[in-house]
Amino acid sequence: xxxxxxKLNSEQLLAVRAEPGAALVIAAAGSGKTxxxxxxxxxxxxxxxxxxxxxxxxxxxxxxxxxLDRVEGLGGIAPGQIVGGTFHRVCHRILxxxxxxxxxxxxxxxxxQEDARDVLKLCLEEAGGLGLHGLKPAGIHxxxxxxxxxxxxxxxxLTEFAPxxxxxxxxxxxxxxxxARRKQALGAMDFDDLLWQTRRLFTQHPDVGSLYAxxxxxxxxxxxxxxxxxxxxLVDLLAQQHKNLMVVGDDFQSIYSFRGAHFQNILDxxxxxxxxxxxxxxxxxxSTPEILAVANQTIEQNVRQYPKVLKAIRPSGPLPALxxxxxxxxQAHFIVSRISDLMAQGTALREIAILYRSHYHSLxxxxxxxxxxxxxVVRSGVRxxxxxxxxxxxxxxxxxxxxxDEISWGRILKVLxxxxxxxxxxxxxxxxxxxxxxxxxxxxxxxxxARGRPAYQKLCLLMGEIREISEPSKLIQTILHxxxxxxxxxxxxxxxxxxxxxxxxxxxxxxxHYLEEFLSDLALLSGxxxxxxxxxxxxxxxxxxxxxxxKGLEWSVVFTLWLVEGRFPSAxxxxxxxxxxxxxxxxxxxxxxxxxxxxxxxxLTSYSSRQGATQHRLSRFIREVGDDILERWExxxxxxxx
DNA sequence: TAGGACGACATTTTT
DNA sequence: TGTCGTCCTA
Numbered sequence: 001x002x003x004x005x006x007k008l009n010s011e012q013l014l015a016v017r018a019e020p021g022a023a024l025v026i027a028a029a030g031s032g033k034t035x036x037x038x039x040x041x042x043x044x045x046x047x048x049x050x051x052x053x054x055x056x057x058x059x060x061x062x063x064x065x066x067x068l069d070r071v072e073g074l075g076g077i078a079p080g081q082i083v084g085g086t087f088h089r090v091c092h093r094i095l096x097x098x099x100x101x102x103x104x105x106x107x108x109x110x111x112x113q114e115d116a117r118d119v120l121k122l123c124l125e126e127a128g129g130l131g132l133h134g135l136k137p138a139g140i141h142x143x144x145x146x147x148x149x150x151x152x153x154x155x156x157x158l159t160e161f162a163p164x165x166x167x168x169x170x171x172x173x174x175x176x177x178x179x180a181r182r183k184q185a186l187g188a189m190d191f192d193d194l195l196w197q198t199r200r201l202f203t204q205h206p207d208v209g210s211l212y213a214x215x216x217x218x219x220x221x222x223x224x225x226x227x228x229x230x231x232x233x234l235v236d237l238l239a240q241q242h243k244n245l246m247v248v249g250d251d252f253q254s255i256y257s258f259r260g261a262h263f264q265n266i267l268d269x270x271x272x273x274x275x276x277x278x279x280x281x282x283x284x285x286x287s288t289p290e291i292l293a294v295a296n297q298t299i300e301q302n303v304r305q306y307p308k309v310l311k312a313i314r315p316s317g318p319l320p321a322l323x324x325x326x327x328x329x330x331q332a333h334f335i336v337s338r339i340s341d342l343m344a345q346g347t348a349l350r351e352i353a354i355l356y357r358s359h360y361h362s363l364x365x366x367x368x369x370x371x372x373x374x375x376x377v378v379r380s381g382v383r384x385x386x387x388x389x390x391x392x393x394x395x396x397x398x399x400x401x402x403x404x405d406e407i408s409w410g411r412i413l414k415v416l417x418x419x420x421x422x423x424x425x426x427x428x429x430x431x432x433x434x435x436x437x438x439x440x441x442x443x444x445x446x447x448x449x450a451r452g453r454p455a456y457q458k459l460c461l462l463m464g465e466i467r468e469i470s471e472p473s474k475l476i477q478t479i480l481h482x483x484x485x486x487x488x489x490x491x492x493x494x495x496x497x498x499x500x501x502x503x504x505x506x507x508x509x510x511x512x513h514y515l516e517e518f519l520s521d522l523a524l525l526s527g528x529x530x531x532x533x534x535x536x537x538x539x540x541x542x543x544x545x546x547x548x549x550x551k552g553l554e555w556s557v558v559f560t561l562w563l564v565e566g567r568f569p570s571a572x573x574x575x576x577x578x579x580x581x582x583x584x585x586x587x588x589x590x591x592x593x594x595x596x597x598x599x600x601x602x603x604l605t606s607y608s609s610r611q612g613a614t615q616h617r618l619s620r621f622i623r624e625v626g627d628d629i630l631e632r633w634e635x636x637x638x639x640x641x642x
Numbered sequence: 643t644a645g646g647a648c649g650a651c652a653t654t655t656t657t
Numbered sequence: 658t659g660t661c662g663t664c665c666t667a
Contacts, residue, residue, distance in 0.1 A: 060656065088657045112657080136662075191657045226656095259655060358653050363658095380655095420643045451643080524657055548654050572653055586654080609658070610652090 008032075008039060015279040016040045018246065020218070022239075022273035024266070025248040028310050029295070029592035030286030030554070034063075037222060037248055038070040041082065044218055051077055053217040055238060056084035059226055061525060063552070064089075067222070083216070087231050088191055089524045091198040095189070096520070098208055102197050107402040109188035110523040114386065115407050116190040117141055123178045127171070135165050144176050148192040149228040149260030186406055195230045202237045213241035224249035225266045226256045232265040236272070245273070251305045255548060255586050257578070267304065284310045284592075286554055288317030291598050293629045295591045301624055302581045310592070319631040320591075320598035322622065326635075328562075331603045332364040334635050335559050336372050338599065339542065342557060349375065350540025351556035355547050355590050357568040361561060362544050369542065376542035379549050385525055389498040390505060392488050394522060396479050400467065401515045403436040415488050416459060418452030438463050458483040472509035472518040476502060547590045558594035563602040564616035587621040600630070 005013060012032055015025045016039045027033035037056070045051055058064040064085045071077060083090065092110070099108050111119060117137045124137065135143070143157050150157075154176065155169040165172070183189060189197060202209030219239045221227070224247035227235065239245035247269060254263050270276050284292055289312035296309050325331035339352060356362050359380060369376050384390060392415055395408035406428055413424040426447040434440030441460050448456045462484040469475050479485050480502045489495040489502075512518035543555065562568055569583035591598060600622060607613050622630075 086657065092657095194657080256655075258653080360652080418643070422643080449643090546654065570653060 022276035031281035416455035
């Protein structure tokens with residue numbers, strides 16, 4: 001263990017060895033936050049805490065795995081001993097034990113975003129569907145989700161996010177109620193319910209609450225600045241017994257208020273825990289002093305925050321570049337040619353990233369990168385487990401696990417050609433009448449028109465065949481190679497690559513022996529599909545990403561573009577001081593991703609059919625940074641007769 | 643039921 | 658400029 005401590009600086013060491021009790025660790029960008037959390041856990045175990053009594057909460061599965069793997073690597077602890085994972089996952093596990101107390105079946109269904117929207121659509125139809133003033137199901141779901149996550153009343157949220165729909169607030173309230181009723185009737189929870197119902201469980205059944213509060217002697221929370229009101233409450237409830245709570249975060253990097261992150265949680269922490277010790281990690285191991293200077297000057301403009309300064313450890317590098325271009329195309333052209341230069345100098349593509357506020361900002365760039373043959377990946381797009389074919393197969397498994405899963409029945413019935421919404425409804429109703437016995441599928445075939453009947457028979461056949469199988473992987477293989485599987489795949493164009501995805505899913509499933517285990521793992525996973533270009537050079541590929549998705553990552557060279565008013569900061573986000581500060585934090589996150597070189601690009605003019613020719617004003621985030629800490633580049637115009 | 647036509651409208655996203 | 662959702666019709 002002493003060997004471990006030797007790798008920490010004095011700031012980190014203080015946090016790692018903090019006395020039991022409440023502690024707030026303000027970990028600036030690049031200051032070794034992950035390291036501190038993992039060493040802290042090891043430290044606790046080394047001082048005699050039973051790993052089983054440590055709870056580590058994170059936001060993403062990736063972060064959870066990273067930390068737990070490192071702890072295992074450092075401390076020689078058997079995997080799975082520490083209870084760790086995302087808020088949703090931990091709540092899910094708790095609710096699986098106590099769902100009945102909350103009026104839900106033991107095998108409650110979990111609705112992902114798409115499922116939730118579908119259920120909401122049903123509620124809308126029921127209500128007559130009309131006139132929520134431009135609010136679509138997705139928008140409605142967002143408001144309802146915010147209401148749950150922030151504990152704020154619906155009218156207030158409407159005022160803020162959809163003022164035009166404010167007159168319909170009462171309808172929204174009804175909708176919220178009918179959505180809740182419908183979920184209850186289905187025996188289903190959405191992602192928000194996992195958090196919200198767990199909080200309710202703990203408060204309404206204090207005996208259950210104290211069961212967990214007793215158990216977790218130490219609670220650690222990562223990315224605390226991104227916790228919502230509900231999550232903050234959950235943390236408090238879980239730590240109420242032992243009060244050994246270490247929250248780690250960086251208020252400078254809070255960029256998720258639009259989805260309910262409650263900035264106040266981290267600012268108020270010392271008030272809620274008056275004995276809390278505050279630790280600051282300010283030594284930055286990532287970036288050059290020149291880059292940190294820009295970050296520091298930027299964030300200084302914000303008011304509501306814990307003041308802190310990034311202190312450079314690394315030696316000096318080039319000044320960050322400020323690159324004006326005449327047009328968006330010129331801007332893209334500069335980036336592409338600069339990347340070519342960097343490549344020629346030996347920088348690997350995987351060490352370069354382009355960060356932007358919104359995906360559409362990368363349009364011209366993608367065109368030119370493609371033209372130049374520079375391989376790149378866009379970190380976005382459909383998640384693996386949200387793809388139709390994956391969800392279809394998983395739906396079959398979900399039915400085997402819980403035959404009352406109406407959502408999944410609906411899903412697989414709609415796969416059949418000749419069966420649509422109406423038939424699906426009829427079949428599900430009749431299945432319900434039969435108590436959702438799988439045998440009943442055969443009995444209710446009379447509800448299916450002659451057109452859909454052959455496909456329906458294929459489904460019956462499959463269900464009969466797989467009901468005896470229990471290994472998840474074998475199940476997937478069987479479904480994939482069945483007639484139904486063929487139907488499912490060949491209604492899409494790229495059936496072959498979809499089949500490959502499912503083979504991959506079957507491989508992944510090999511590590512699970514029970515359906516339940518596999519399904520609950522899947523439900524809360526979210527891997528991206530990255531269509532990686534072929535890596536001919538061995539240099540990897542260029543990364544294009546939004547700033548939001550770049551959080552926690554780093555590259556040697558970072559470009560950012562469209563640094564003009566209205567784009568970055570985004571016009572739609574501005575409204576008040578809080579919004580402006582969050583946009584500024586977004587810029588701060590952008591800057592602090594760069595290790596060695598930073599290019600800040602912007603176009604002076606642009607043309608669009610909607611707005612015509614536009615002169616742009618340099619982003620306030622650049623204007624408020626001193627001239628002396630940036631180097632202004634001149635771009636040679638490609639076409640000077642333009 | 644499913645496919646085509648037409649109109650609305652363009653952030654950020656994890657689980 | 659294009660995608661998405663909705664409505665209408667075969």
